Amino acid sequence: MKILFYCGLGFLLLFEFLKIYFIMPFPGSQQWDSIDFAYFLHRYKVVFWITALILTGIGFKSAISGSKKWISFLCLVLTVGLIGFFNFKMAADAMFKEPKELKFQTRETFEGNDSTLVIAIQNGQVAKAYPIRYIVYHHQVRDILTGNPVMITYCSVCRTGRVYSPFVDGNAEKFRLVGMDHFNAMFEDSQTGSWWQQATGEAIAGKLKGEKLDEIESIQLTAGAFFKAFPQGEIMAEDPNFISKYDSLGKFEKGTSESKLTGTDPFSWNEKSWVIGVDLGNSAKAYDWNSLTETESIRDRVGEKDIVLLLNKDTQSFVVFEIPQGTREHLWNGDTLYLDSVAYSFTGKSLDPKQSDLKRLKAYQEFWHSWRTFKPNTEKFN
Numbered sequence: 462m463k464i465l466f467y468c469g470l471g472f473l474l475l476f477e478f479l480k481i482y483f484i485m486p487f488p489g490s491q492q493w494d495s496i497d498f499a500y501f502l503h504r505y506k507v508v509f510w511i512t513a514l515i516l517t518g519i520g521f522k523s524a525i526s527g528s529k530k531w532i533s534f535l536c537l538v539l540t541v542g543l544i545g546f547f548n549f550k551m552a553a554d555a556m557f558k559e560p561k562e563l564k565f566q567t568r569e570t571f572e573g574n575d576s577t578l579v580i581a582i583q584n585g586q587v588a589k590a591y592p593i594r595y596i597v598y599h600h601q602v603r604d605i606l607t608g609n610p611v612m613i614t615y616c617s618v619c620r621t622g623r624v625y626s627p628f629v630d631g632n633a634e635k636f637r638l639v640g641m642d643h644f645n646a647m648f649e650d651s652q653t654g655s656w657w658q659q660a661t662g663e664a665i666a667g668k669l670k671g672e673k674l675d676e677i678e679s680i681q682l683t684a685g686a687f688f689k690a691f692p693q694g695e696i697m698a699e700d701p702n703f704i705s706k707y708d709s710l711g712k713f714e715k716g717t718s719e720s721k722l723t724g725t726d727p728f729s730w731n732e733k734s735w736v737i738g739v740d741l742g743n744s745a746k747a748y749d750w751n752s753l754t755e756t757e758s759i760r761d762r763v764g765e766k767d768i769v770l771l772l773n774k775d776t777q778s779f780v781v782f783e784i785p786q787g788t789r790e791h792l793w794n795g796d797t798l799y800l801d802s803v804a805y806s807f808t809g810k811s812l813d814p815k816q817s818d819l820k821r822l823k824a825y826q827e828f829w830h831s832w833r834t835f836k837p838n839t840e841k842f843n
Contacts, residue, residue, distance in 0.1 A: 466520030466533065470540045473513035477547045480506065484640025484647065485551065486618065486722055491644045499642075500656060500666035553638045553646075557600045561702045565589065565695035568688045572698075575685030578714040578777060579696060580613060580622040582606060582679050588691035590684065593622065594708040595699060597723075600638050600646055600659075602697070603627070611677055612636065614659050616646040617713055617723045619831035620735070621660045622681060625674040643834050644722075660827075660835045680808075681826055682778035690808045727751075730829060730841070737770060738832040738839070739763055739781055740823040745839040747832050752842075753779065758793040760784075761842060768822060771798060773807055781824035782809050 482490050483499035502509070524533035549555055566572065579590035584607040596602055597617040604611050612627040618641065627634050629650060636648035639656060646659040655667030662674035687694055699707060712718045716725035716735070726733035728751075735750035744764035753759055759770040766783050773779065774795030784791065784800055792799040796807060798819075804812040809819035825832075832839060 462520045462523040463527070463533075464520065465516045466524035467536065469513045469516030469518070469520065470536055472516060473510070474540055474543060476502065476506075476509045476513065477544050481547050481551050481640075484642065485553070486641060486644065491641065496642045496656070496666050499640075504654070504667075553600075553640045557598060557638055558703070559599055559601055559603065560595075560700040562700050563602070563604060564698045564700075566698050567695055568692060571684065571688070571696055573684055573696070574711075575683060575688075576775065576777065577684040577711065578681060579684055579687055580615070580624065580679050580681055581687050581691070581694070582611065582613075582624050582677055583691065584609075586693065588687070588694035590687045590694060590696045592684070592697060592699075593681075593714045594711050595697060596622070597708055597713055598703060598706045601636065601648065606677075612674075613679075614646070614648075616641070616644075616659045616831075618644045618646075618828075619660055620723075620827040621645065621825060621831055622679065623659060623662065623825075624677040624679040625662050626677055627674065629669065629672070629674070645831065645835070658835075660831060676823075678821070678823070680780060680821070682773065682780075683775050686773055686775055686778040686807065690806070725828075732828065732830040734829045735826055736829045736832050737779060737781070738825050738827060738836060739768065739770075740825075740836070741766060745836040746842055747829070747836075747839050748842045750826065757795060758791065758798075759842070760791055763840075766822075769793075769798070770824070771807065778807070779824070779826065780807060780809070781822045782819040783822055784819065 480502045483495045578593045581588060581590040587607050589606060591602055591613050596613060596615040600615060602613040610627055610633050612625045615622045635651040639647050639649040641647055648657045653668040655664045655669040658665050662676055664670050664672045684696060713723055718724045724733060725735065728734060729749045737748040737750060737753060739746050741764050746763045748759060748770060753770055753772050754776060757772045761768055767786055768781055769784050769791055770781050771779060771793055788800050790801055798805045803816050805819055806812060809821050811818050
């Protein structure tokens with residue numbers, strides 16, 4: 462009967478390890494299509510725990526009755542310690558926490574550098590920005606924009622910034638960071654326990670599988686470009702509770718991180734190379750960041766749309782617009798776009814009141830491995 466005691470402890474340890482292994486970046490874990498199995502382990506964890514405890518309980522008396530009962534107690538203590546480590550140290554929401562204090566700075570009070578990269582959102586005259594060096598740690602920031610809740614998300618392993626409306630079936634849902642799948646962050650909603658993919662906003666496991674969150678249009682640019690476009694805008698300030706956790710030097714955003722998971726490959730079309738992914742719903746296309754930095758603008762056609770990619774003179778901010786069909790010439794000087802002599806600002810605002818503003822398209826800077834994974838039918842611009 463003693464063997465059942467050790468089998469129970471071993472079974473429990475194996476279960477707890479696998480439960481973490483398939484949703485965290487362990488060697489090999491993110492390359493497999495294992496999300497259904499990982500969710501099965503998570504969903505039925507009580508069953509696995511009861512099975513393990515029954516085995517351990519049956520063999521407990523025999524295990525502590527021998528002369529070497531100290532071994533049994535040692536194994537029990539080690540098992541409890543490792544389970545605590547898996548659940549309270551290795552859990553994603555234990556390592557990366559949401560802000561406790563959410564404050565904002567104006568142009569006059571902003572203490573950061575103008576080169577700081579931000580993810581910005583706008584509604585009418587109200588604009589807010591969230592520094593990447595903060596949200597790469599938090600992974601999720603919940604805020605209010607003109608009375609509506611918003612969910613700003615970022616995954617540093619994919620270099621994906623996305624903003625969503627956190628409404629599910631008409632209710633503002635709460636989400637917690639639960640792990641990752643194919644190197645992309647996943648969130649779990651509090652009502653159904655479904656798992657949601659950060660890069661797409663889609664539920665990939667659980668009761669709501671197949672449902673999608675509504676995405677809110679966002680733009681990645683520098684703090685300097687943000688305040689130029691939105692003089693009355695506000696930028697999220699650092700939370701004093703997490704200063705030691707932040708990428709205060711901006712190594713990630715600049716591409717100088719040496720981490721295997723978040724570091725940048727300076728060459729083109731490799732796993733960790735930067736691309737600009739353009740998403741038109743039915744069509745998607747990827748553009749090499751190095752090519753954009755050389756040319757500063759790229760004109761192309763995706764699906765039925767004529768588009769232009771622009772790199773700001775700060776060499777970090779970028780934007781993608783749909784341009785009128787039949788446009789003969791485009792000229793970009795790093796700050797102002799001219800389409801057949803009609804001038805537009807970097808944000809697409811027409812400088813001629815008689816002309817309409819340009820339509821900004823969904824576009825993201827991210828690692829090539831991420832864009833290729835979540836947009837498998839993407840084209841490559843050569």
